[in-house]
Structures are given as C-alpha cells and as structure tokens.
Amino acid sequence: MPLFPAFIDLKDKRILVVGGGKVATRKVQKLLPFGAKIEVVSPRITKELQRLFLAGKISWKKRKFLIKDLRSAYMVVVAVDSIGLQRMVFNYCSKRKILCNAVDSPDYCNFIFPALVHKGDVVIGISTSGKVPALSALLREKIEECIPKDVDKLLEEAYRLRSSMKKGKRRQRVLKEFLEKRM
C-alpha cells in the first residue's frame, strides 16, 4: 500500500533519535532545518553530531537508550542495529500515537523519511513506500536537475505578488502567467 505524503509542522517538536552513527547523523541533518528540538541518546556519536551538540543545535544523552526517553516524544527515530529494540520502540509508540521510524525495517515505521529536495519553503519529498530507497535517491537527483536553481527565490517573488492581490479569478490568472514565464 502506498504511503500518503503529509507535510508536518516540526517547529519546537521534541524528536528523540536513538543511536548516534552514520544513519542517525543523516536523519538529524534532515530534521534540523525544520525547527525540531532534537535529542540524541547514544553512548557514542559521530564527529558531525558532536559538532552539532557543541554548537547547541541538538542535545545529547551519553548513554544507552531507556524506555523513559520516549515519554513526551513527538517523534522517534531508532537508528541502532537491533531489530529487537526497533520492534519494542515501535510497539510502544504505536500504542501512544507517537510517530516512529525504525531505520532497518519499514514494518516498524509509521512514517518514513523521503528523499528530499529542500530549497527555502519549497519542499519535495520522494518515496517508494519503503520498497527501494535507492530509487528515491535517484529520482531526487533527476528532479533537482529539472527544477529552476533559484526556485526558492521564485517562490518568494510569487508569494509577494500573490499577497499583494485580492483573491479571485484575476489573481489566479496573473500568478499562472508569472510562473509560466519563469519556468
């Protein structure tokens, strides 16, 4: 069954990341630009996570995961090579309606990370519903090639234009013409 792409407001939401390796680092880098409050729990973390921790961008509990870490989390990412831990966290989260991503098994995810094109407020998410992530990555590269390099600036210009006009048929027409000329 395909997964529905919903765009979630993560500003100030508490996100727990279990594990501090390569994959956890990629997930943290993906989440940070969206304003989440990220807490990593892991005995060891990568150099990049250490840099983010020292810069005050994330918090870090230097120890193994404990079940109490899940309390009040909005979203959890389990990036540890243990299917037992992933299953346990997923079951806990499912009962409490917490969003859970287990990096080793789509079966233990109630949301997955898409491949992302992110330029300003333009966000394109690509997924294969968990089937072949490498295809998502390839599709992202193709999409990056064919959209305007400055699509973020185009959005801001179009937004200013849109905000300066009353809603209605005329605004729809003007916006469509404005965008078509620049694509």
Ligand SMILES: C[C@@]1(CC(=O)O)C2=NC(=C\c3[nH]c(c(CCC(=O)O)c3CC(=O)O)Cc3[nH]c(c(CC(=O)O)c3CCC(=O)O)/C=C3\N/C(=C\2)[C@@H](CCC(=O)O)[C@]3(C)CC(=O)O)/[C@H]1CCC(=O)O
């Ligand atoms: C899109 C992207 C986003 C991101 O990570 O942020 C992403 N994986 C990426 C790359 C990638 N991941 C893997 C490879 C190696 C090739 C391969 O094995 O296939 C490559 C390719 C590469 O590195 O180029 C290995 C892998 N991934 C998962 C498993 C477990 C499994 O499938 O059972 C295993 C096996 C682990 C093992 O070896 O044991 C699972 C998931 N990976 C997902 C997302 C979710 C589904 C996305 C979708 O619906 O398409 C899901 C379900 C959960 C999740 O992670 O959210 C990112 C590309 C970012 C970009 O370039 O833009």
Ligand SMILES: NC(=O)c1ccc[n+]([C@@H]2O[C@H](COP(=O)([O-])OP(=O)(O)OC[C@H]3O[C@@H](n4cnc5c(N)ncnc54)[C@H](O)[C@@H]3O)[C@@H](O)[C@H]2O)c1
């Ligand atoms: N979903 C994806 O996109 C994707 C892509 C590639 C690999 N993977 C899978 O992701 C998993 C993690 O990969 P990695 O390269 O980051 O591994 P890694 O070994 O570099 O990192 C594991 C991290 O987990 C920490 N850890 C171990 N036990 C812990 C515990 N009980 N509590 C808290 N932290 C603990 C370790 O200190 C380490 O920081 C692997 O199982 C791999 O197969 C997923």
